[in-house]
Amino acid sequence: MPELPEVANLARQMDRELRGRRVAEVDVVQPRCLNVPPEEFGRMLAHTQVNRVTSRGKWIFMDLEPGATFLLNLGMGGEVLFHHKDEPLPGNRQSAVLFEDGGAFSQHFCWFGYVHAVKTVELASHTMTAALGLDPLDDGEFTLNAFEKVLVEKKRSAIKTVLMDQKNIAGIGNVYIQDILFAAGLHPLRKTADVTASERRALYAAICSQLRHALELGGLAYEKDLYGQPGRFTEFLVGYREGKPCPTCGALVQKIRTGSTASFICPTCQT
């Protein structure tokens, strides 16, 4: 379940590793995760060259010359691995992209992911990525002002729902949301309209710092990067620490159901 830090880290590694390489062919093992038939998918990508690799939220964008974009969403428990020339590809892959120089990368997910190809001129009509909300890593876009505007628009919903909706802010999933809400002192079911101005600022700061901190550490320790190496982010404040003491007050962390997702909260610090 990679979220923004893992995905952004992968995209940066892919950008460094793959930029300039030419695609020889694509190897599609499971066509159902594509947006077009496998033949068309192959035609769109074959003999293109990697211009750059970026990310937005949980999506990776590989811009290819001339005029194609490769889009990747790792769904739950997905990974991308780089392979040097002559290294075997993992057998559990859904697909792989092979380069003319012999390098390759494969992608795999346990559950539901997307491997899409679109003409770059039609990127704006790719609904799954076109509707993505603010990018917390983009200082120019994710300002306190823009963030507060989202909160006003969605004031009727619970704050956790708002933050996890990719159309509002792109990249927060059920892992990082836990400590973000804790750091801001907010209960996940707090009505967004009832979040005070100082809480909004604390929340904004928590989103920025939590995600950036995890990105600096290369993401979660139980996720792998492009080279199969685990991240170094290990210490949650309350996330997935049911029954352990709150780092602030010592009360025991509770696991509760919030709508259809689970939340880990400190019952005294988060209201």
Place this chain on the structure above:
Amino acid sequence: MPELPEVANLARQMDRELRGRRVAEVDVVQPRCLNVPPEEFGRMLAHTQVNRVTSRGKWIFMDLEPGATFLLNLGMGGEVLFHHKDEPLPGNRQSAVLFEDGGAFSQHFCWFGYVHAVKTVELASHTMTAALGLDPLDDGEFTLNAFEKVLVEKKRSAIKTVLMDQKNIAGIGNVYIQDILFAAGLHPLRKTADVTASERRALYAAICSQLRHALELGGLAYEKDLYGQPGRFTEFLVGYREGKPCPTCGALVQKIRTGSTASFICPTCQT
């Protein structure tokens, strides 16, 4: 708040009283309840002749030759009154239809109603009436079979919600629903999927008998018919009898909130 019995009674009286009369002109006092501009409304109805007047659910249909249909929904607290030649029209009317022979009828509602005119060939595209569900007065249409089919389709909703949705069954409002549910022994919030076969039959019978009985009595005592006469239906079983004894077990009737509507129930007989 006229529901099916009052509306059906009005339509029958209008059919007897107005059939064959020719419209001289329409008098629109409040244009906002029309579906077209007043001028067009007048043009569509002027010089037409009443063919027949019918009803479906809470809507009255006046079929006019050649090719127009006058549609009336009394909303909440509405009424239709007939006026003989030279009688004054009530000052609180939203509109009136004047006949060439000097007769007229006026309509009035306290809150939101609809006075629409459509070409009869376009009646099927009048969305508010085209989507109406089963007519409980139509034996050929409102069969036990058709009723149970609705309950299966809407099994996820509370039974009261299903019965009051005009798209399922046309004509039941928050007045008659009370005794219908009581007669079937059903709590308004019972999930439709959990209504047993014998309860479904009891409910079907309750709908038919309650509405027909009220219609035979000319509707509710606090509603007026085409001639300003009140109906003779006075005795609710539990409806609007908060704090009074249940006619079956003597327990006190409770008024509860069910979603956004109020319900009157016997706490022991309705489960």
Place this chain on the structure above:
DNA sequence: GGCATCAACACAGA
């Protein structure tokens, strides 16, 4: 309390 519209939520499916 009538009806339409929209937003929010729940659930199933891929």
Place this chain on the structure above:
DNA sequence: CTCTGTGTTGATGC
């Protein structure tokens, strides 16, 4: 615990 589509509920306005 990802993302979409469907259906149901709730708030609002006429």
